[in-house]
Amino acid sequence: MSKSRKHGIFAVSGDVVALTTMNREEVRNAITIETALETVFKQMKIGGNRERTIQSYDYIFKQFIEINKLEYVEEITIDSIYHYLDSIEVSQRTKLIRLKSIKAVLSKFYNNGWFSDRFWTTIQIRVDKEVKSGAKLSDIEKLLQLIDQTTFIGFRDAVAIKLMYKTGIRIRTLGELKERHIDFENLVLSLDGSTLKNHKHLKLPIDDEIANMLKTLIQLNNGIRNYYGTENFNVFITQNGLPMNTSKSSNFAISKQLNKYAKRFGLQNINAHAIRRAHAKNLLEKGASIALISKALGHSDLAVTTQYLDLDVEEVATNLRDFL
Template structure:
């Protein structure tokens, strides 16, 4: 009956709905699960166990608690608070549509405003040091070099590259006009060119690195990038590799999963590329998403101006 559903049961149904009916990725569902578990714990502390008993004041208090934190829980960034509140809103909307509750108490609650956050990009010197860091005398080093060159050379997301199979790149090392087909968010397809450095690194990995890495592995895998056990390289392992190679290169700047992607976009715009071309290469649905990188390049120009012009200060 509507209005008497226990919170955990509705959350479970909602997560099943995300997976089965909306086709959300495991990563997305895991994020919703974490945020809603935090929400359920918060409500339980307030004595609320049924979704029908939740009020707008409860949802507002939850948002405020995430924003300010307390002795046991650190404050979250505005973007993280907004993400958690979005999960809560989606849960309550689902509950109404599914007949579990009659009202949606989250409708009028807004997330905290967050300032525009500029992407982190490495300098060209830092990128070159990072690309030179892997040990090319080892299979792992050849793999890491190929992955880094592709990350910087195509602007691909780490997830997109570790999802590739050998057949996806079979033409790249033989045909200089061949391009790489990538599948981004929502399985949106895009075609990106691949430069000579990335092709050479990829060829070295396929010819010398990957066969050596797969020696003694049980079975076979179509995966382009593999780990030492012969299985497909995970996104988390690829990210850990990026941080490790950055440390080897002496880079102290903050490194994240999209660092090379941000650097790719920023350096293209610095070099005079049209923002709409960069939009297509990155696979952004809207040019507005890409235009944030122009703010990075303007800031770079300002720094150069202040440092170089005799009457800038």
């Protein structure tokens, strides 16, 4: 019996033997980018990635290899990535998105053993954060006038808007606010760590107007909870007596209401974040220091606070002149 017949299905061809004797570097360099992408995208599909994500990676990476005229994985270098970024005429923000996509694909190449190091990680694109301006006080006042406060929803929303503007409280914290957090005697909100993003205790002053509105809202809440048989001590609840942050049907109901009001009344920049920023700007205009504003907003550092204040060049120059 011949040697090849003896081994049968276990016989190994000469080509495969030659391949196994190649060193790791030669195997890596033999892979075309097209083959590598097919493998990676199959892995992504098995891993549960959305088809839309895969298509986006495919488009960006093929644009990258087309601009650089690349064919093999080994031809991809840090210079080719820089060349691609310099060649595309898009905004810095779009370049950042495309760089992230390329890095994601290259990381998968690395995980498959086609690269010996992650040289692309050193490439960075700096993009200035888009500064969102605060709501105008005139728009907030107009909104409060237009809301029908004779209904529970309307009154609740009006109290929420006033409280956000007067204290700068976050919309998430608003949903977690309990009756025990309100000190009516000393006119402060005493917020414990469970309600705040930074998990630190914070006290925020309120005025008599806000205090009276909160007392009225709590009375209305009691009537609604009794009617629907619900039990909770949340200050802001749904029309069915449920806490906002746990209701599947009305989660962040006030945020949705603000969007509706903005469209209905033709108001620009009316949302929870914009109202919070308006509170910060109001404090600054009244003479509060950035350090104090930062503390009141519960920010981790002053850089976040300065973004909230959205100061332009002229404002900075005018304010600095007082210290000359």
